[in-house]
Amino acid sequence: MSDTQPQTEALTGKIPVTVLTGYLGAGKTTLLNRILTENHGKRYAVVVNEFGEVGIDNDLVVGADEEVFEMNNGCICCTVRGDLIRIMDGLMKRRGKFDAVIVETTGLADPAPVAQTFFMDQDVADAARLDAVVTVADAKWLVERLKDAPEAKNQIAFADVILLNKVDLVSEAELADVEARIRTINPYARLHRTTKCDVEIAQVLERNAFDLERIIELEPDFLEEGHHHHHDEEMQSIAITLDGEVDPEKFLPWISELTQVQGPDILRCKGIVAFPDEPKRFVFQGIHMILDGDVQGDWKAGEPRRSRVVFIGRNLDEAAIREGFLACAA
Numbered sequence: 001m002s003d004t005q006p007q008t009e010a011l012t013g014k015i016p017v018t019v020l021t022g023y024l025g026a027g028k029t030t031l032l033n034r035i036l037t038e039n040h041g042k043r044y045a046v047v048v049n050e051f052g053e054v055g056i057d058n059d060l061v062v063g064a065d066e067e068v069f070e071m072n073n074g075c076i077c078c079t080v081r082g083d084l085i086r087i088m089d090g091l092m093k094r095r096g097k098f099d100a101v102i103v104e105t106t107g108l109a110d111p112a113p114v115a116q117t118f119f120m121d122q123d124v125a126d127a128a129r130l131d132a133v134v135t136v137a138d139a140k141w142l143v144e145r146l147k148d149a150p151e152a153k154n155q156i157a158f159a160d161v162i163l164l165n166k167v168d169l170v171s172e173a174e175l176a177d178v179e180a181r182i183r184t185i186n187p188y189a190r191l192h193r194t195t196k197c198d199v200e201i202a203q204v205l206e207r208n209a210f211d212l213e214r215i216i217e218l219e220p221d222f223l224e225e226g227h228h229h230h231h232d233e234e235m236q237s238i239a240i241t242l243d244g245e246v247d248p249e250k251f252l253p254w255i256s257e258l259t260q261v262q263g264p265d266i267l268r269c270k271g272i273v274a275f276p277d278e279p280k281r282f283v284f285q286g287i288h289m290i291l292d293g294d295v296q297g298d299w300k301a302g303e304p305r306r307s308r309v310v311f312i313g314r315n316l317d318e319a320a321i322r323e324g325f326l327a328c329a330a
């Protein structure tokens, strides 16, 4: 389908749904926050899914408390039939309160079963239409992940729109290389080079770009029940909650050493921690050895000052990481 065939909600009566995907740490939440803070006069309902049982992404999505629905009992692509359908049904009962839906999947999700929900479940298919699969790709790490992560490849293959993000971290030659790799997997998607996902929102939302025929060519059993996909069996997700504050003098050296030493195996880490006498939450994010942290957003009145961290990776010594974090207690 092309831009010349507008199929807006006014015409079809269906709510447009954008599936936002991309590997761990590529910039999905960055794009989502950009969409939610930009002044476009639209109201979005957001469904966030994360890998690991401690909800962190939900708290990192800005100013959208009421509209954010969180699914964190596993990978979205394995629980779509349940969670996503239930949430979509709930959303349809609140029609009129929002103009479109955005589903942010975990970095480890295969987008196929997510997209399938919008065709296979009759109630969902009657009420909503998949507008586009938007994939955020990390210009620095994508080439590596295409070698060892099948999900990363599927996310590119399924995309209608690709944001090749973090162009600030790579040279022009590396950029050309990663772009060529993307094109061998998906020659069709619109591709935008971005830093911090700085793309015009109209390039991402309401594209009316999802092309079922292309997807069936790619995956002939797309519209059949029992569609299988495989997960990276070695991938671990370690979520730790400390019921209290952590001492920055212990925590900062610990996290920095951990990511330096085990960086190659830590695909993603993030957390929200409470420092003593600090009214704001300390939020940190890491991708391999690149670590970033800052105080942002006040702890709300009455909110327990709990510290939560998540590590996703391979060959991680869970007991040692757990012990190390708990030893940072203030």
Ligand SMILES: Nc1nc2c(ncn2[C@@H]2O[C@H](COP(=O)(O)OP(=O)(O)OP(=O)(O)O)[C@@H](O)[C@H]2O)c(=O)[nH]1
Pocket (backbone or CB within 6 Å): 022, 023, 024, 025, 026, 027, 028, 029, 030, 031, 057, 106, 107, 165, 166, 167, 168, 169, 194, 195, 196, 197, 268, 285, 286, 292
């Ligand atoms: N240098 C650089 N950093 C970026 C860019 N875009 C995002 N980041 C940083 O990359 C980290 C991950 O960004 P997120 O938006 O949380 O990524 P995500 O895809 O939502 O991550 P997961 O949900 O864990 O898979 C954050 O620390 C961002 O600030 C970019 O264009 N350049």
